[in-house]
Amino acid sequence: MTATAIAALGSRSRTLMPGFIASATVAAAATFLSEHYGAPVMLFALLLGMAMNFLSGDGVCKPxxxxxxxxxxxxxxxxxGIRITLEQIAALGWQPVAMVVALVVVTILVxxxxxxAMGFNTLFGLLTGGATAICGASAALALAAALPSHExxxxxxxxxxxxxxxxxxxxxxxxxxIAQAFGLTPLQAGLFLGGTIHDVAQVVGAGYSMSHETGDSATVVKLMRVAMLLPVILCAAMITRARGAEPGTKRPPLLPWFAVGFVVLAATNSTGLIPQVVQDAGNSLSRWCLVIAISALGMKTQLKELASVGIKPILLMVGETAFLAxxxxxxxxxxx
Structure with a gap:
């Protein structure tokens, strides 16, 4: 690496560091509140980020x-991708796999x-449907990263x-x-919880609150839904390519680099070569990256903009959740 490249990297780091540190600080505060009060960490990160919206102006933190x-x-x-192995999926047999594929595809299409029908853009339906059908906030963020830019x-x-x-x-x-009211067996209850609840943490909490067997099956089914993130991201990337690049930019790749990384990590994890301590570290790092990123997204958004969306988007997401269940x-x- 040349001296010029090193100087450029140092300058770039100094430019980006204030905004990153601000986002990480908000993420740490959100994690503390989540651990002490039990609410979703993503929700705390968003709300705290929006409260710090002034940092995303034209100041030193913006880049x-x-x-x-x-x-x-x-x-x-x-x-x-480090959460998933093919062995986990195969352990449940073909029926849960077919169920997960069907519910993800049908929910997104509906x-x-x-x-x-409610007058929204098709991509908004893909975004909310993908978040509902796959893995909640993580899926929403991943799809947003792959979808074309829009104001x-x-x-x-x-x-x-x-x-x-x-x-x-x-x-x-x-x-x-609901699972108890319908008289579901522990395995069926795990399939229901893992197939319907949006975020992994809530699936784990709900599953193991019923029984160990229910918790195990719910977690694996949920990870199978996470695995569906890849083909859905691929579809989103194809839509982006079909719409063409914005003037002055190059055409986006068919498969974004983060989707390739997802596949490589999932495949490597399936070989059993990744030690458990590395898997745990990867899961923790993934969680922190997502919480820090959502904190930054919160800083870029004003509360009055979210308040202007109206009742129809809320009805859409409630309807999607009820339909999936x-x-x-x-x-x-x-x-x-």
Whole structure:
């Protein structure tokens, strides 16, 4: 590395560091509040970030906040792949795999149709439907990173993250009671919880609150939904390419680098070569990257912009969540 390159890297780091440190500080505060009060960390990160919106103006923090919201987010999405192994998926047999593929595809398609019927952009339906069907806030952030730029994309992304975080918390409390009311077996309850609750943490909490068997099956089913993130990101990237690049920019790649990283880590993890301590570190790093990135996204958004979205987006996301729960219960009833 030449002296010029080193100087350029140092200058770039000094430019980005204030915004990154601000985002990481907000993320640390959000994590502390989440651990002490039990609410989703993503929700705290968003709210605290929006309270620090003034940092994203034309001051010294702006470049770092922009970088964190974009690139640190993508690193966190790539690291999600370390959670998944093919052995975990194969252990449940073909039926849960078929169920997960079907519920993700159907939920996203229904969400797109519903969004169009309510007067929204098709991409908003893909964003909210993907977040509902796959893995909540993580999926919303990953899809937003792959979708084409739009003047309202950041507001739509933040609204989606807030919505799925709130609905996932409600589901963690309500869905175990629904499973008991329907008389589901521990395995069926795990399939229901893992197939419907949005965020991984809430799935784990709801599953193990019922039984160890339910918790195990719910967690694996949830990770199978996380694995569906890759084909959905690929579809989003294809849409972006089909729409063409913005003037003065190059055409986006068919498969974003963070999606490639997701696949490589999942495949490597399936070989058993990654020690458990490295897996745990990767999971922790992925979580921190996503929380830091959502803090930066919160800083870039004003609360009055979110308040202007109206009631229809809320109804859309509640409807998507209810549809997913009904779909999974129907599949279990008919022998899936």
């Amino acid at each position: 770092g906040i922009e970088f964190t919201a974009r690139e640190v987010l993508r690193v966190g999405v790539a690291l999600l 969400s797109i149709v519903a969004a169009r 309202k994309k950041e507001r739509a992304t933040l609204f989606t993250v807030i919505g799925v975080s709130a609905l996932s918390t409600v589901a963690m409390i309500l869905y175990p009671m 009904a779909l999974v219960l129907g599949m279990l009833h008919w022998g899936f």
